[in-house]
Amino acid sequence: MGKRRVVLLELNELSPTLVDKFIQEGRLPSFQQFRSESHVHVSESAEVAPFLDPWVQWITVHSGQDYADHQILNLGDGHNLRVPNLWDYVSDDGGTVWVCGSMNISYRKPLRGAVLPDPWAFGVEPHPESLRPYFDFVRQQVLDHTNPDARFRTEDYLTFVNFMVRSGLSFKTCAAIAQQLAQEKISKVDVRWKRATLLDALQMDVFRSLYQDMSPAFATFFSNSTAHYQHMYWRNLDPSPFKVKPTPAEQDAYADAIRYGYENHDKLIRDVVELAGKDAVIILCTALSQQPCTRFDDDGGKNLYRPRDFNAFVRACGISGSFTTAPVMAEQFQVLFPTSEAARKAAGQLDSAHYRGRKFLLVERREKELMVGCILHDTFDTKGEVEGNGFRFPFEKLLYHMEGIKSGMHHPHGIFWVRLPEKEHRIVPGTVPLNRIAPTVLSMYGVEKPSHMRGDALPGYAPAKPSRRVGRERAA
Known part of the structure; x- marks a missing residue:
């Protein structure tokens, strides 16, 4: 494994249209700078509904297989994947990996590095075991956050706080948590929805701490907060396409929720660029995007x-x-x-x-x-x-x-921006099939495309030396 380092920043389901809108409004300076220093592609999923779900498409991003090949339909079934993922190949080639929160994953042992599964993982364990306090606590919080009967133990909070203190908890995150709790006490409108961004802050602290310790050859960081906001609050962002209009009280609370999510991700981009350093390749990928969901409005909207x-x-x-x-x-x-x-x-x-x-x-x-x-x-x-x-x-x-009415639905196009150390800006016409992303990332390490990947690597990202096989594809 050479010295090349790649960070795959996975901001789930961001909309290229909304990114453009908020950049034009001057709200996303880090997005704007990142785009100006990147090869700008639009990705496209091969699937349509009911197979157009992020837990299907992220497997394609990581494995290079479309749904027709990987056959993983449900969230939590990623452990059933029959082929290796990107991090498996980088590890097999001698590189250290840090997989932080990526959706619906699997990994092969032994693995050089660390894996923090997403909160919806089923049958996949954190690695090393020292990450378990974070995984268990966040999983419980995320999966039960809508349940009015959910109860959380004091000892679970104490275990989590102890883990965070030892794992990079920043003053900035502590201040954000304190501010959020204070707002919930004094605000006359609902602000609890903002808690989703606190998970991003906590996870970034953990990601930063391990990244600095490990200096991994390949790393991922996943966030779902804005995808959640889009699903729940698109009708508040733009009520015009919807028959079921939000009430004035709902607008007071949620009109700016999606914009708030994008502004939070703007800060994540800034943090990742600073952390990765000038020699890293940073890839911004969303796998798919969202659009207004109006097809349930004749029945009062989509309730859960x-x-x-x-x-x-x-x-x-x-x-x-x-x-x-x-x-x-x-x-x-x-x-x-x-x-x-x-x-x-x-x-x-x-x-x-x-x-x-x-x-x-x-x-x-x-x-x-x-x-x-x-x-x-x-x-x-x-x-x-x-x-x-x-x-x-x-x-x-x-x-x-469950509180709220779903108002965002999936769209097959997504963001795929590749920021090289040279910071060359190029807008690439057309779309990139998702199954070309994994072979493209492997090409950056000089690793030959495995036989199970049907898409070809995009040209221009491989080093000058000949490619080689690794892991299960290594020549006998």
Whole structure:
């Protein structure tokens, strides 16, 4: 492994259109400078709905395989990927890696470096084990942040604080947390939504600390905060396309939420550029983007409903025996059984659930795992009962309506900006298929494209010396 270092900055689902808008308004100086020093590409996913989801596209970015090849459809299923990812190849070639929060990942052991899985990970553990206090605490906070019944233990907070103090907690982050808590006490409008950016600040502190210690050849940093804001508050940013208009009170609280997210990411770009140094290649990638979601407006907008307690909900649906549950994103959750037969029987039981004559759950099975979620998205009276094969229970006892109405949806185009040490600016016409990103990154290390990657590396990024095979592709 040579001296080249690459940082893949993964700002999930940012919109090229909104980046341009906010740059023109003078709100994103770091974005503007970064773009002026980069090869500016627009990426394009090969998938359309229902396969157009970030947990599908990020696997393409990391592995070089489109969904047709990798067949990973659900968040939390990344551990089922059958081929190595970018960091596996860099590690096999002797480089140290630092994978910080990347979505729906897997990794091969032994691995040179560190891995912090995303909060929705299922079947993937942090590496080294010293990262577990951060992973466990953040996972619990993210997955239960909408649940009014969620309770967090004092000892969990203390363990997390102890970890952060030893792992780069900055004064700036402490001040941001204090300011947020003070605002929540005195503000007359909802400001709790701003907490998502505190996770970015905490994760950047951890990322910075390990990056400085390891000086990795390859690193990733992932953020989902603005993607969340876009999903929830696009109708507040621009009410004009929507039939369901926000109320004046909602506008007071959320009109600037998306802009706030982009301004927070502007600071992340500045921090990463300063941290990486002048000799690093920095790639800004969003995998896909978002656009207004208006197709549910005739039914009152897209509403989401979720179990208060996943284990209790599964038991109430008449399922006994051994199983484990794990919340995923929004209304979805996973159920893992000891055998495929047990999963098959449970899938049939859950599939029988209905509410006032309407099918209630979408249940997808993959061997021993079920992905489950409510498929009713309109506004309805929740005073009735959920019924199925041998079970009945009050809706409101075990489920709740998640706050807000979804107003952003996915778009296949994304940002792919490559900032080389030379800072050459070039606007590249056309689009770049996502499956070309992984071979392009490997080419920067002089690593030959593995056989499972169908896309070719973009020209102009490989060193002058001949490429070589590594890991599973290494010549015998």
